[in-house]
């Protein structure tokens with residue numbers, strides 16, 4: 461049976477064959493990319509045939525230290541022997557919450573959940589309870605739950621009423637927020653950065669005008685947490701929201717997310733209902749404590765930032781050398797490659813994959829992506845862009861698979877940027893409901909943590925084993 465036939469069998473029992481829409485074959489170059497990944501080791505992932513790739517989606521941003529990191533594994537194993545979930549809280553929960561309170565400026569209290577969508581939904585509920593208001597202004601992507609999902613292109617199955625409660629504003633456009641704030645606004649929620657840094661005092665202004673209006677500010681730091689120098693965008697940019705949501709990378713791939721905030725705001729949880737069976741699941745909590753310890757001991761964010769800066773600099777150089785209309789955006793820990801068409805991007809992905817670099821909607825650098833891995837990536841990107849240059853006028857001619865479709869998250873952001881309605885600050889347009897086809901300024905950082913890395917367990921694992929197709 462071919463892998464494609466196998467995947468068809470998967471689709472018989474799992475809708476679209478995936479649990480996360482961005483893993484659908486149509487989001488990659490179908491016909492070229494593998495359908496399944498078998499395992500990961502350090503910065504690498506391996507497909508069913510044992511082919512090894514440098515991993516840039518990094519578990520959709522969850523893999524912060526690298527795959528299969530012994531320091532974290534050991535914490536998980538040790539907790540496994542003691543048990544996973546009990547009828548009363550474990551002291552580990554307090555230990556993790558105290559670490560978070562130390563690390564995250566706005567955090568005085570913490571509630572653990574399992575996913576980012578749960579964390580943002582809890583944050584909205586807390587803000588609505590605290591302010592006794594209903595409406596939300598958002599910017600960016602905040603998960604699949606109804607209060608937010610109504611604003612996106614795939615929004616069937618949600619009561620239409622929700623569209624009255626939420627509007628979008630545009631990142632770095634304070635007017636688009638100002639014109640929409642009113643006495644019904646409970647909260648303004650945004651990712652503190654995505655594609656670009658906040659311009660001037662944008663984040664401070666968001667907080668100021670929201671507070672003047674009696675509204676709370678929620679930072680969605682699902683991606684920026686631990687990947688940003690100092691552990692959060694709020695620490696990096698020295699701004700303090702009322703509530704913040706974190707997830708993805710905190711347990712290096714195990715499911716853990718949380719909502720945190722100032723004491724007075726978080727005490728609203730005594731009046732509203734946020735409660736989850738798995739909220740106190742201890743393998744993830746033990747993994748999170750180990751991940752934070754590792755992160756602190758080895759200067760993980762600084763290192764990731766340094767490697768990401770090299771990737772940004774070198775990609776820009778290559779694009780210039782080949783005189784191609786392609787660019788790289790984002791901050792060093794999460795970058796995006798931009799091409800004139802999806803077909804150009806797909807051809808680039810195809811050529812990188814052939815040479816052992818697995819790209820997706822964003823490049824996340826993990827701590828296991830050391831300089832050797834980054835240099836190999838840059839060499840592969842150069843070879844791939846050279847091929848793209850030759851086919852620039854007709855990339856489809858040498859594209860062997862189907863053109864990759866942009867992810868929903870990407871589309872949401874593009875829409876925000878392109879749609880003048882939003883720039884003028886009007887309420888969100890509710891789009892035609894539909895599903896994708898199944899098959900179908902970086903901050904320069906000069907830290908040099910090399911010396912501290914020589915005895916580092918993550919690094920030695922990162923460069924071990926595996927069949928290579930590079």
Ligand SMILES: Cc1ncc(COP(=O)(O)O)c(C=O)c1O
Nearest residue numbers: 575576577601602603680682683
């Ligand atoms: C900024 C942001 N918020 C929320 C979410 C939702 O998180 P989850 O998929 O864990 O529910 C994501 C997921 O990609 C995200 O990037």
